[in-house]
Amino acid sequence: xxxxxxxxxxxxxxxxxxxxxxxxxxxxxxxxxxxxxxxxxxxxxxxxxxxxxxxxxxxxxxxxxxxxxxxxxxxxxxxxxxxxxxxxxxxxxxxxxxxxxxxxxxxxxxxxxxxxxxxxxxxxxxxxxxxxxxxxxxxxxxxxxxxxxxxxxxxxxxxxxxxxxxxxxxxxxxxxxxxxxxxxxxxxxxxxxxxxxxxxxxxxxxxxxxxxxxxxxxxxxxxxxxxxxxxxxxxxxxxxxxxxxxxxxxxxxxxxxxxxxxxxxxxxxxxxxxxxxxxxxxxxxxxxxxxxxxxxxxxxxxxxxxxxxxxxxxxxx
Amino acid sequence: xxxxxxxxxxxxxxxxxxxxxxxxxxxxxxxxxxxxxxxxxxxxxxxxxxxxxxxxxxxxxxxxxxxxxxxxxxxxxxxxxxxxxxxxxxxxxxxxxxxxxxxxxxxxxxxxxxxxxxxxxxxxxxxxxxxxxxxxxxxxxxxxxxxxxxxxxxxxxxxxxxxxxxxxxxxxxxxxxxxxxxxxxxxxxxxxxxxxxxxxxxxxxxxxxxxxxxxxxxxxxxxxxxxxxxxxxxxxxxxxxxxxxxxxxxxxxxxxxxxxxxxxxxxxxxxxxxxxxxxxxxxxxxxxxxxxxxxxxxxxxxxxxxxxxxxxxxxxx
DNA sequence: TCATTGGTTGGGCATTTGCTCACACTCTGG
DNA sequence: CCAGAGTGTGAGCAAATGCCCAACCAATGA
Numbered sequence: 001x002x003x004x005x006x007x008x009x010x011x012x013x014x015x016x017x018x019x020x021x022x023x024x025x026x027x028x029x030x031x032x033x034x035x036x037x038x039x040x041x042x043x044x045x046x047x048x049x050x051x052x053x054x055x056x057x058x059x060x061x062x063x064x065x066x067x068x069x070x071x072x073x074x075x076x077x078x079x080x081x082x083x084x085x086x087x088x089x090x091x092x093x094x095x096x097x098x099x100x101x102x103x104x105x106x107x108x109x110x111x112x113x114x115x116x117x118x119x120x121x122x123x124x125x126x127x128x129x130x131x132x133x134x135x136x137x138x139x140x141x142x143x144x145x146x147x148x149x150x151x152x153x154x155x156x157x158x159x160x161x162x163x164x165x166x167x168x169x170x171x172x173x174x175x176x177x178x179x180x181x182x183x184x185x186x187x188x189x190x191x192x193x194x195x196x197x198x199x200x201x202x203x204x205x206x207x208x209x210x211x212x213x214x215x216x217x218x219x220x221x222x223x224x225x226x227x228x229x230x231x232x233x234x235x236x237x238x239x240x241x242x243x244x245x246x247x248x249x250x251x252x253x254x255x256x257x258x259x260x261x262x263x264x265x266x267x268x269x270x271x272x273x274x275x276x277x278x279x280x281x282x283x284x285x286x287x288x289x290x291x292x293x294x295x296x297x298x299x300x301x302x303x304x305x306x307x308x309x310x311x312x313x314x315x316x317x
Numbered sequence: 318x319x320x321x322x323x324x325x326x327x328x329x330x331x332x333x334x335x336x337x338x339x340x341x342x343x344x345x346x347x348x349x350x351x352x353x354x355x356x357x358x359x360x361x362x363x364x365x366x367x368x369x370x371x372x373x374x375x376x377x378x379x380x381x382x383x384x385x386x387x388x389x390x391x392x393x394x395x396x397x398x399x400x401x402x403x404x405x406x407x408x409x410x411x412x413x414x415x416x417x418x419x420x421x422x423x424x425x426x427x428x429x430x431x432x433x434x435x436x437x438x439x440x441x442x443x444x445x446x447x448x449x450x451x452x453x454x455x456x457x458x459x460x461x462x463x464x465x466x467x468x469x470x471x472x473x474x475x476x477x478x479x480x481x482x483x484x485x486x487x488x489x490x491x492x493x494x495x496x497x498x499x500x501x502x503x504x505x506x507x508x509x510x511x512x513x514x515x516x517x518x519x520x521x522x523x524x525x526x527x528x529x530x531x532x533x534x535x536x537x538x539x540x541x542x543x544x545x546x547x548x549x550x551x552x553x554x555x556x557x558x559x560x561x562x563x564x565x566x567x568x569x570x571x572x573x574x575x576x577x578x579x580x581x582x583x584x585x586x587x588x589x590x591x592x593x594x595x596x597x598x599x600x601x602x603x604x605x606x607x608x609x610x611x612x613x614x615x616x617x618x619x620x621x622x623x624x625x626x627x628x629x630x631x632x633x634x
Numbered sequence: 635t636c637a638t639t640g641g642t643t644g645g646g647c648a649t650t651t652g653c654t655c656a657c658a659c660t661c662t663g664g
Numbered sequence: 665c666c667a668g669a670g671t672g673t674g675a676g677c678a679a680a681t682g683c684c685c686a687a688c689c690a691a692t693g694a
Contacts, residue, residue, distance in 0.1 A: 016379035017404050023375045024418060025406040028650065035407050041674060044651070055379045058340045061452055062333035062372045087334050089342040090352050101341060105452075112429030135378055135422075345680065358644055361681070 012053065018043055019050030054132050059101055070312040074305060077316060078297040081279055082106070082304035085312045095285040095308060100129035103212070103283045103306045107134055110210050111170065116141040117209040120270075122248040123150050124214035124223055126283040127162045136169050145175040145204040147213070147248040148269035152181065152228045175201045179268030181229045181249060189268050205270040208278065213302065215284040216246040217292040224249070234263045245292025247272060247282070247301055254291070256299015275300045285311040329370065335360055336367030371449045376418055387629040391622060394633060395614040398596055399423070399621035402629045412602040412625060413446040420529070420600045420623045421450035427527050428487065433458040434526040437587075439565040440467050441531035441540055443600040444479045453486050462492040462521040464530070464565040465586035469498065469545045492518045496585030498546045498566060506585050522587040525595065530619065532601040533563040534609040541566070551580045562609025564589060564599070564618055571608070573616015592617045602628040 021032045033043035050056050067085040074083040084102045110117060119142055121127055146163040167174035179192040192198055216223040224246060225235045241261045242253040249269035252258050272280055281304035284293055294315055296302050338349045350360035367373050384402040391400040401419045427434060436459055438444055463480040484491035496509040509515055533540040541563060542552045558578045559570040566586035569575050589597055598621035601610055611632055613619050
């Protein structure tokens with residue numbers, strides 16, 4: 001109807017409006033087009049853009065009883081404070097896609113709290129997907145801190161810049177980890193650790209009220225290796241030392257005990273202590289991660305878990 | 318794949334799973350059908366059921382700048398603590414449908430708070446729609462209290478049993494208002510008011526940390542009249558006394574001052590005091606309500622508003 | 635036992651939607 | 665001023681979806 005060419009309307013505005021009419025209003029794309037005074041194709045493109053830009057968030061209210069049962073079982077078996085199990089998507093699909101909305105919901109519960117919290121994040125696909133799903137919360141009083149940087153030894157940044165996207169979305173003060181994931185020498189690492197801002201970040205991380213991390217496997221698919229943070233020989237060195245998994249660069253064996261090798265001493269992230277009192281929530285799913293996840297749970301490196309149905313079953317088997 | 322006839326799976330479970338695969342997983346209905354081992358038609362029915370049962374919740378992240386501007390304007394003009402404006406749906410559609418998701422989001426922010434709150438609710442279409450949209454929050458420590466009952470003089474209950482649905486959904490202790498909306502005589506009303514449980518509910522209502530209400534107009538479309546709570550002659554009596562609107566049965570004039578007539582003295586609800594410090598959030602939209610809404614804002618009967626774009630514009634005009 | 639009824643299932647069809655392709659328009663550099 | 669690259673637009677079509685209808689099944693009552 002109103003087809004005045006306001007100077008203020010951004011493309012996102014249009015997309016959001018189209019998405020609103022379509023998803024919330026339940027109009028057909030023809031009707032949306034008529035309402036906005038554009039062609040049907042354009043309406044369809046706007047709706048698609050709204051979805052692609054992550055403006056549209058879909059959540060399910062109902063907990064499927066099978067998943068609920070698994071949550072209870074996981075909580076008991078591993079002494080967790082929190083377990084969320086989502087239905088599995090058919091094999092082949094990106095698993096992080098499935099856990100992300102549930103993880104976002106967990107995070108939002110913390111974000112909604114009125115007292116200021118320190119919220120710590122790792123990196124990785126799962127966390128990145130969670131960041132996309134979080135709905136923006138206005139003026140929350142929290143601070144967010146990164147437990148690991150995303151800078152590879154060659155200086156390039158991996159895609160999963162969780163903390164920046166989170167900070168951008170939530171408008172919160174944020175403290176990135178300045179130490180590179182891995183340095184060349186122990187001396188260099190020590191140099192970084194001596195920096196004031198680094199110490200401040202470590203201090204914040206140690207006092208985080210809640211921590212969200214992914215869990216990385218240490219087989220050939222290891223994210224640390226795949227994303228170019230460690231070399232193949234370093235990976236093999238770690239595997240020989242019994243590494244089965246990794247949480248923000250802290251590498252542990254099948255019992256969930258951190259291991260210590262030449263390579264681990266070069267890794268510059270905050271090491272989450274085992275058996276923490278404050279919530280440490282892992283977001284992880286996928287059969288290839290089972291070993292790493294079971295070890296992390298056994299070693300009490302995490303006390304909360306967001307995963308999917310098939311992974312939960314495998315963990316309990 | 319797994320077509321075992323588990324005894325535990327309810328129809329809702331199936332619907333939820335289908336909805337999950339479809340909406341979150343982004344599968345086509347054919348794929349959902351294959352995954353669940355049912356026919357495509359059944360899959361389509363399950364997905365539709367998931368939607369119809371309100372299992373699927375869609376929210377938009379982006380605030381359309383036009384709406385944001387209106388929020389700011391409303392806040393300034395009427396001294397509000399909170400204003401939320403959603404894009405308008407084309408004329409003719411149920412307006413409460415549009416405001417509901419936004420209102421639910423506001424409510425969820427309170428529900429997520431860890432300290433126990435007293436949350437008070439009115440009734441009506443808008444609140445009822447909000448209740449449908451709220452996503453279940455596990456073991457929150459709050460109590461919810463009703464400000465007005467939904468029992469008509471003939472003993473029948475109106476559909477909008479907000480507090481019961483809310484309590485059911487959120488598993489919270491709830492305190493329904495026992496006094497009928499309107500009694501036959503002042504003596505009868507006094508009798509009700511003397512009851513211990515009624516006094517307890519009034520006490521809770523007075524101490525509510527946050528209050529959600531609808532706003533009713535007092536023209537021929539008045540909800541109080543339409544839903545059979547007051548007779549035509551009572552409506553006319555009120556109109557003669559200058560009534561333009563109503564909040565949980567508290568009837569006010571164009572300046573937002575509560576009015577006092579034979580009829581109002583029979584109404585048995587909690588009267589929200591003007592200029593309350595704690596948030597009192599109205600959820601209302603629609604051109605027919607403009608007069609009532611403007612009056613309520615003028616009289617500071619509410620200090621928060623969730624409405625839609627066209628209503629907001631009309632209010633500011 | 636059998637007919638009736640209420641509800642569920644799958645087939646078929648009209649509508650809606652996603653996508654590709656060719657074209658137009660604009661912006662930039664020669 | 666023109667050529668070329670890149671972005672955006674509308675037409676058309678195949679796939680996906682929603683919906684109606686006839687058939688089927690289970691339960692009830694005569």
